Amino acid sequence: MIFTLYGDYIRHYGNEIWIGSLIRLLKEFGHNEQSIRAAMSRMYKQGWVDSRKSGNKSYYYLTKRGMERMEEAAKRIFKLSPEKWDGKWRMLIYSIPEEKRNIRDEIRKELVWSGFGNLSNSTWISPNDLTKQVYSLVDKYGIQEYVHYFISNYDGPHQNERLLNACWDISEINEHYSDFIRRYQNQYEKDAIKLKNNEMTEAECFVERTRLVHEYRKFLFIDPGLPEELLPEKWLGNEAASLFSDYYRLLAKPSGTFFESVFQKGNELDRKDKEYNMYQHPLMIEG
Template sequence: MNTRSLIFTIYGDYIRHYGNQIWIGSLIRLLKEFGHNAQATRAAISRMSKQGWIQSKKKGNKSYYSLTDRGVKRIEEAAKRIYKIKPEKWDGKWRILIYTIPEEKRNLRDELRKELIWSGFGTISNSCWLSPNPLEKQVYDLIDKYDIQPYVDFFISEYNGPHTSAQLVEKCWNIEEINKKYEEFISIYSQKYIIDKHKVQKGEISDAECFVERTQLVHEYRKFLFIDPGLPEDLLPKEWMGNHAASLFSDYYKILAKPANRFFEEVFKDGNELSDKTDTYDVYDHPFIIQ
């Protein structure tokens, strides 16, 4: 796993729920479990800081790092999608964003595309993006963030044919390919779940191993945020594997949660303040979406 991406996973799944701050020494120790050395960890932290995802603070001779407001916001946005067990109902409306960003602002256009894909928009034609989800706030936030008011138009509308809404979905997203990715996830992790569940129940797996397995599980599952638009139930095929994958992820995560948290806390408390009010064993709403 990429060091930078792994750090984001650990921030989302653990650190944010322990005060959103960690001593660099503890972070280096955690990443050692995945084969990442101190030099790689420090280099990744430096890049993330320059990109505005994390911020540093000195306490004596120790350096501590926490997510910035930007990082926290992105994690909260992802939480609404990644931990849904079932899709939501559709209001029958389509959100349509059209832009004409000039060629000299190509980099800006590329960044906007990445953000729209992450949010779950699909393209029906060049520079015309659609979503059936209520993403008004995300759209206006993007318009303000990139200062693109002169170049965009945003509509909320109904689709009146001549095709069906299901056919419209097929034009914008490769649902069959997404379903295959879910099938692959289920094929791999259903077997691992059975094995690790047995090991946890028999006490045959260490807390450190549970920490690694849970982090890897989250790391893999969160990748669906970049390919699955999170369509409402009304627009999904009958044989939709996303629901099965979500249930499997939930069950597997819960099996590993307590021992994984014990290991994290043991490492975290060396150089960090562990709040008595933190009830992490029941925490189950953390997203991790930066690649």
């Protein structure tokens, strides 16, 4: 949920937030202060966020790594239609020694998130141009000597669909999209009526929009974002993307207003702290 708030709100407001404001926002979802601080501590240790102090207040901001992940996620989340395919497959093969087994596990998670499919042991493929992500991964884990990366054509003896079915369960992904549509189509229509009749508060809109994004971003872990040419005839991803976009826009203004009201209070406290500290400077006191 914290990742969702950074991706959908905080990164558009200077990429930094006072922990008190974050706690206030997450209380709308029933999270307590202790669990929020523990989650931020984990994100800090994992290198997603960094912090600074202003007086006795802590402010957290995304690191470069965190920003890059948010940018990549946003491009995929808000993409309304599949991209065109250049006809080539990207293939990553690695042979990482046993003593670096923990790195292997991390790399698998990263590859799945980026949209790679596991063709066979230590062989991953994607029809998307993920070259940038591959080399970022190689540099991050320092595994240059253990990997080979190819951009190539598939020359059979089977069809491209055979590769798809070996790496991804397309029917299962479609079923997840069907569940999303069934759940949110009805909710979208109800909330549209509530908003028209002024029956939803800004805080309620904030909660619903954040939950919507939080649920939809889960598709980043199961849907590789296949190009149009490789998708089945009955593909529900486009319908789900359209519903997500419509519902997101419906809630955008009131939810944004609520976020800004909480966020600005944190900024105001930071400004007052800076003014107080400035007037406590020895030169100012002497003056």
